[in-house]
Amino acid sequence: MDQTGQQQVRRRRVFYIPGYDPIHPRRYRELYRKESADQAAISGYQIALKPKKRGSGRYGWHVEAEMDGAETAADVEVLVWSDIVRDSMDRGIPATYLQLLRTAWAYIGTGALFRLMRLRKGPIIAALYPIFMLLGQLGLALIAARLIGAVLGLSGVPYIGWLGLAVVWPILKWFKRKDGKFFAYYLMHDYAYSAQYGGENPAPLEARMAEFRTTIAAALQDDVDEVLVVGHSSGAHLAVSILADLLRDGALPANGPALAFLSLGQVVPMVSFLPRAERLRRDLRDISRSDALTWVDVTAPGDGCAFALCDPVSVTGVAPPDKRWPLVISAAFTQTLSPERWKELRWRFFRLHFQYLCAFDRPGDYDYFRITAGPLTLAARYAGRQPSKSRIDVAVSGFRSIAA
Known part of the structure; x- marks a missing residue:
């Protein structure tokens, strides 16, 4: 139960959008299995994975957890574009x-x-x-x-x-x-x-993103309490555009589940600063002022592959006057990992870029497994949380035009 004695989430749908990764999505299942068990042992809760039901769509797994006296269930799906990545690497x-x-x-x-x-x-x-x-x-x-x-x-x-x-x-x-x-x-x-296209999405990727949007829209019709979209690395800017399209389509049911977006280790400026990224810049502007979702952006200065604590909307120069999102917070690796663990991982740059999906031996208020399998919505978990004081939110990009 949460601190008010109310369980807000009993069932959740989670959609994980990987970054530019050619590897089979089973790696994410095995990572979740191992790291969730480690975090549960550290934090004192219970979590277990089960196979996804046959014929239930994309690659994923089922999670059952008991945290803070509440029992929850989550279905996690990986929105796969690794085949597109492999083709681009050929x-x-x-x-x-x-x-x-x-x-x-x-x-x-x-x-x-x-x-x-x-x-x-x-x-x-x-x-x-x-x-x-x-x-x-x-x-x-x-x-x-x-x-x-x-x-x-x-x-x-x-x-x-x-x-x-x-x-x-x-x-x-x-x-x-x-x-x-x-x-x-x-x-x-x-x-x-x-x-390659100055920040525009290639046609095959746009087509796949449209499929992802349809899948998420269908989940919003399910009998669940929250639909959570997780975008990691370059998957974060895909999620931005997918969710912006979803909001513009009016696909959110009036009394449907809470919609939440968690961006992890984002590299949005690598795309949004390019001259032809008008679509992404428009999408950043649009979801940043939406009251139909909650967007929390988590990075860490210790992650040398991410634009740590850079507000992707503000630094791109498209923040509207009524901007609400994202809430920019730090996973603070030097504090949430023990000195021994930090010493072990400090120079393993690619491993650190995936730390957001892993266990912390000194967890703070960011816990990937509480967010994806716990009893609180993302909005409730970070209600009242102030953004990081070290965030960068000044407009830097030289290209700020947006799509019509």
């Missing part, structure tokens, strides 16, 4: 280097990169990393070619030699095979996907 080595040039121009040529640097340096370093890593790999391959050419004394190509040049391709292929360690190709494809 690029050869030359095409990836061409992506590098186009993506660098998309951010540098428009001035977006320099404006993004005024927010947080962490995600900018993450964005520059694949550029320098790929150029470094090419440089090492050319140095090796030159050395081999010099040793063999061949001069078909000045200072390199044809035989030396022949080693460039195998070296680049070796780096690509080892990208599970370097993440250069993965990150390059990620940033290139957002930048």
Whole structure:
């Protein structure tokens, strides 16, 4: 029960929208299973997963929990777009280097990169990393070619030699095979996907988002107490547009469940600062002033891949006078993780980017499993909560036009 003795949620529908991730959604089920058990042991509640009912639609699982004396049930579904991600990553080595040039121009040529640097340096370093890593790999391959050419004394190509040049391709292929360690190709494809149309969504993604909107709209007709949409990383800006379309469609029933949006580790400015992101900028403006949902944005300065504590609406420059959302709060990794745990994770940047979905050994007021499986709505859980004093809410983007 909550502190007032009232259970607000008995049944919940949760829709999780991943970021740019080519992996099968079962990884999220197993992550939820392991981390929820760990958090339950730490926080003193009970939570258990069961398989989703056969024939009940998308990939997901069923959760039953007992927290604060209340029993709740939640059905969690992953809104899958990993197939689109895999298709966008199906690029050869030359095409990836061409992506590098186009993506660098998309951010540098428009001035977006320099404006993004005024927010947080962490995600900018993450964005520059694949550029320098790929150029470094090419440089090492050319140095090796030159050395081999010099040793063999061949001069078909000045200072390199044809035989030396022949080693460039195998070296680049070796780096690509080892990208599970370097993440250069993965990150390059990620940033290139957002930048390829200057911030516009590709047609296949728009079509998939329309399917997601239909699924969420159907859930709002169910006999549940809350429909919660969780957008992680680049999934956050997809959720913004999906929910904005849903609100404009008038798909919310008059006496339906509470609608809530939880954005985690968001990288919205990487898209909203681009010149042709008019749709996203309009959608940010529209849901920021809606009284039909609750939007809580959770990031942490310790997450170098996210725009930590940057209000995505305000920094994009589209905050309306009647802006209500998001409530920007910090997961405060340095406080909610023990010194030993923080030391273990501090330099594991990709792992930290997923910490929002994991257990905290010193939990504060952010607990992913209480939010997704507990007895309070998102609105009730954070009622009266003040936004982080360290948030950044000044307009920085140079592109502020919105779609009609």
